[in-house]
Amino acid sequence: MKGYRYPSISLNEVTPEPLYRDRRRFMKQAAGLALGATLLPPSLLADTAPAWPADSSWRTALADAPASDFSSRETLTDERTITSYNNFFEFGTRKRDPSDWAHQLSTDPWSVRVEGLVEQPGVYDLDQLIKSAWLEERIYRLRCVEAWSMVIPWVGFQLSHLINQLKPLSSARYVVFETLYDPSQFRGQRQQTIDWPYREGLRMDEAMHPLTLMAVGLYGKTLPNQNGAPLRLVVPWKYGFKSIKSIVTLRFQEEQPVSSWQALAPNEYGFYANVNPEVNHPRWSQATERRLGESGRRATLMFNGYAEEVAHLYRGLDLRVHY
Numbered sequence: 087m088k089g090y091r092y093p094s095i096s097l098n099e100v101t102p103e104p105l106y107r108d109r110r111r112f113m114k115q116a117a118g119l120a121l122g123a124t125l126l127p128p129s130l131l132a133d134t135a136p137a138w139p140a141d142s143s144w145r146t147a148l149a150d151a152p153a154s155d156f157s158s159r160e161t162l163t164d165e166r167t168i169t170s171y172n173n174f175f176e177f178g179t180r181k182r183d184p185s186d187w188a189h190q191l192s193t194d195p196w197s198v199r200v201e202g203l204v205e206q207p208g209v210y211d212l213d214q215l216i217k218s219a220w221l222e223e224r225i226y227r228l229r230c231v232e233a234w235s236m237v238i239p240w241v242g243f244q245l246s247h248l249i250n251q252l253k254p255l256s257s258a259r260y261v262v263f264e265t266l267y268d269p270s271q272f273r274g275q276r277q278q279t280i281d282w283p284y285r286e287g288l289r290m291d292e293a294m295h296p297l298t299l300m301a302v303g304l305y306g307k308t309l310p311n312q313n314g315a316p317l318r319l320v321v322p323w324k325y326g327f328k329s330i331k332s333i334v335t336l337r338f339q340e341e342q343p344v345s346s347w348q349a350l351a352p353n354e355y356g357f358y359a360n361v362n363p364e365v366n367h368p369r370w371s372q373a374t375e376r377r378l379g380e381s382g383r384r385a386t387l388m389f390n391g392y393a394e395e396v397a398h399l400y401r402g403l404d405l406r407v408h409y
């Protein structure tokens with residue numbers, strides 16, 4: 087895959103011994119394949135390949151994805167705003183940078199590395215990861231930590247469907263996500279604004295919650311690059327920065343990970359990042375927000391209005407400490 091590179095991580099750090107040995111065998115085979123593609127039959131690679139076939143039908147099915155009961159009935163933010171007012175530091179730090187530079191990212195082919203405490207590790211093509219039957223249209227509020235918000239008609243699937251298929255081990259307590267690292271396509275990565283790659287994580291029960299979505303589309307069309315194509319997380323009750331874009335790695339692990347924003351400013355951004363009007367950002371209030379396309383401000387809702395669905399996940403946790 088041209089210009090494509092995975093973030094380097096030490097596999098034995100996060101992988102139990104038997105899986106680690108499997109992985110080494112897989113990597114040897116992959117290396118062998120690269121050296122002499124004609125000598126090795128593809129079946130030798132089937133070893134760690136998924137036990138299900140590739141199916142590209144999701145690519146066309148997303149246009150007719152059925153509406154979800156979880157959808158908000160609020161007025162949608164217009165498509166132009168959703169696709170031209172973005173945070174995607176890989177393209178630059180200004181709101182217009184992602185739409186201005188998104189054409190420099192190539193998302194086909196795309197693969198996702200699944201690793202760590204999981205029964206089905208491997209490098210998966212998107213067509214092996216996504217099932218068209220899973221697709222739904224989900225209209226969610228998005229609340230950025232910068233105190234603006236939008237209402238976005240995503241097309242995607244519940245992350246729980248994918249996780250069930252990958253079968254994490256019972257010792258897995260967190261899922262870590264990483265964005266592609268490739269400064270040749272992501273001009274913003276030529277600057278050290280963030281310790282690339284962008285990294286995020288969820289507790290396993292958060293990842294398995296039915297509201298947690300993997301988006302592949304927007305407004306009934308393929309996800310635009312500036313919105314995190316081809317695959318991005320959407321966690322509607324958390325600040326927008328948890329919803330990591332252009333994902334290439336899914337890692338199951340026991341320890342709570344440190345996300346990119348947490349690493350950058352631990353006094354400003356926590357691991358949980360639940361939308362909470364009562365816990366202010368050290369530099370501004372979180373009590374209200376500016377809904378793009380509206381004048382004036384609205385009250386910010388606890389868990390971004392999804393308290394009924396998710397408050398139970400945090401019972402007993404002091405949300406002023408675990409912000």
Ligand SMILES: Nc1nc2c(c(=O)[nH]1)N[C@H]1C(S)=C(S)[C@@H](COP(=O)(O)O)O[C@H]1N2
Nearest residue numbers: 172173174175230265284326327329330331
């Ligand atoms: N990889 C990556 N993911 C990211 C970001 C980023 O800079 N890089 N920005 C986050 C922030 S701060 C927000 S508010 C949302 C914005 O998503 P949108 O541009 O699709 O509205 O993406 C999040 N995901």
Ligand SMILES: [Mo]
Nearest residue numbers: 230231326327
């Ligand atoms: Mo954000």
